[in-house]
Amino acid sequence: MKKDNLIDVVxxxxxxxxxxxxxxxxxxxxxxxxxxxxxxxxxxxFMRNEFPTLSFTTVYNTLHSLHEMGILREYRFGEASRFExxxxxxxxxxxxxxxxxxxxxxxxxxxHLDEKLSRHYHILNTEVVLKGLCQxxxxxxx
Amino acid sequence: MKKDNLIDVVxxxxxxxxxxxxxxxxxxxxxxxxxxxxxxxxxxxFMRNEFPTLSFTTVYNTLHSLHEMGILREYRFGEASRFExxxxxxxxxxxxxxxxxxxxxxxxxxxHLDEKLSRHYHILNTEVVLKGLCQxxxxxxx
DNA sequence: ACTGTAAATGTAATAATTACAAATAAAATT
DNA sequence: AATTTTATTTGTAATTATTACATTTACAGT
Ligand SMILES: [Mn+2]
Ligand SMILES: [Mn+2]
Ligand SMILES: [Zn+2]
Ligand SMILES: [Zn+2]
Numbered sequence: 001m002k003k004d005n006l007i008d009v010v011x012x013x014x015x016x017x018x019x020x021x022x023x024x025x026x027x028x029x030x031x032x033x034x035x036x037x038x039x040x041x042x043x044x045x046f047m048r049n050e051f052p053t054l055s056f057t058t059v060y061n062t063l064h065s066l067h068e069m070g071i072l073r074e075y076r077f078g079e080a081s082r083f084e085x086x087x088x089x090x091x092x093x094x095x096x097x098x099x100x101x102x103x104x105x106x107x108x109x110x111x112h113l114d115e116k117l118s119r120h121y122h123i124l125n126t127e128v129v130l131k132g133l134c135q136x137x138x139x140x141x142x
Numbered sequence: 143m144k145k146d147n148l149i150d151v152v153x154x155x156x157x158x159x160x161x162x163x164x165x166x167x168x169x170x171x172x173x174x175x176x177x178x179x180x181x182x183x184x185x186x187x188f189m190r191n192e193f194p195t196l197s198f199t200t201v202y203n204t205l206h207s208l209h210e211m212g213i214l215r216e217y218r219f220g221e222a223s224r225f226e227x228x229x230x231x232x233x234x235x236x237x238x239x240x241x242x243x244x245x246x247x248x249x250x251x252x253x254h255l256d257e258k259l260s261r262h263y264h265i266l267n268t269e270v271v272l273k274g275l276c277q278x279x280x281x282x283x284x
Numbered sequence: 285a286c287t288g289t290a291a292a293t294g295t296a297a298t299a300a301t302t303a304c305a306a307a308t309a310a311a312a313t314t
Numbered sequence: 315a316a317t318t319t320t321a322t323t324t325g326t327a328a329t330t331a332t333t334a335c336a337t338t339t340a341c342a343g344t
Binding site for chain 3: 160161162164166167195196197198199200203204207221
Binding site: 020 | 299300301302303309310311
């Protein structure tokens with residue numbers, strides 16, 4: 001999806017949910033498009049130069065409200081939460097050494113759920129988490 | 143596996159790694175066999191009556207060292223880490239409403255990884271995380 | 285029993301996140 | 315365009331989970 005178009009979609013979704021389109025929200029969306037699974041701290045530090053008046057609390061508030069609106073996803077692997085746009089479904093690889101989190105395209109993994117699972121759970125999302133060593137960390141042990 | 147036998151296996155594994163078999167470690171292993179994905183806090187509270195001299199720090203220390211020894215697994219979904227014995231591989235369901243974490247038997251899900259993934263990563267573990275609503279929370283929205 | 289040292293303990297410190305009250309500014313209404 | 319409403323931002327303080335550290339205890343080898 002083209003970036004400007006995606007921003008429009010996000011703005012629309014915010015309005016749908018009765019939220020307000022603020023420069024802080026739009027700015028954070030733009031940062032999420034640039035950084036790879038950033039933490040709240042990483043987002044804040046990245047924005048400080050261009051946006052010195054931004055409050056760290058606003059970063060948390062915004063990430064939380066955008067998450068509630070279904071606009072982004074939150075992952076709580078590592079010690080700090082990491083965020084990304086909720087666009088497409090995909091899987092993740094977690095490096096046990098450096099803590100890195102890499103996207104794995106949906107097409108690279110096939111998952112089949114036994115149909116009896118849906119009798120016990122209302123499943124909204126299926127995601128595979130691979131753990132191991134990334135290319136940078138290979139050949140050094142854990 | 144029979145429980146006493148499992149304890150023996152754990153003791154053996156601790157010794158293999160050059161660790162010491164302490165009553166705290168054995169007690170915490172026993173708690174992990176009773177509780178379902180407990181947090182450090184839940185383990186500590188569960189043990190306080192029978193073991194009033196136990197330190198909360200020891201719970202953390204023990205969970206950490208047993209994890210390092212490969213005896214248990216740590217999951218950092220929710221705000222606090224949750225722990226379980228590392229016996230068999232299985233998958234998990236996370237309820238978006240109550241935060242509950244349920245085991246899904248390995249046999250209920252089949253996962254196929256594209257072979258080209260192993261050219262980029264050294265994959266040690268594959269786990270599926272299902273998100274949705276558990277039976278208790280169904281029919282109440284998110 | 286003696287001894288070396290890993291582990292346990294208690295307290296203090298840190299890191300991530302949240303709570304709260306006051307100030308600001310979207311956006312609806314006039 | 316001015317006014318109004320109230321969601322959001324901001325700064326600070328509080329909370330929660332976890333870790334650091336110095337001291338004491340006790341596992342396990344001799
Ligand atoms: Mn991703
Ligand atoms: Mn489990
Ligand atoms: Zn790595
Ligand atoms: Zn539930």
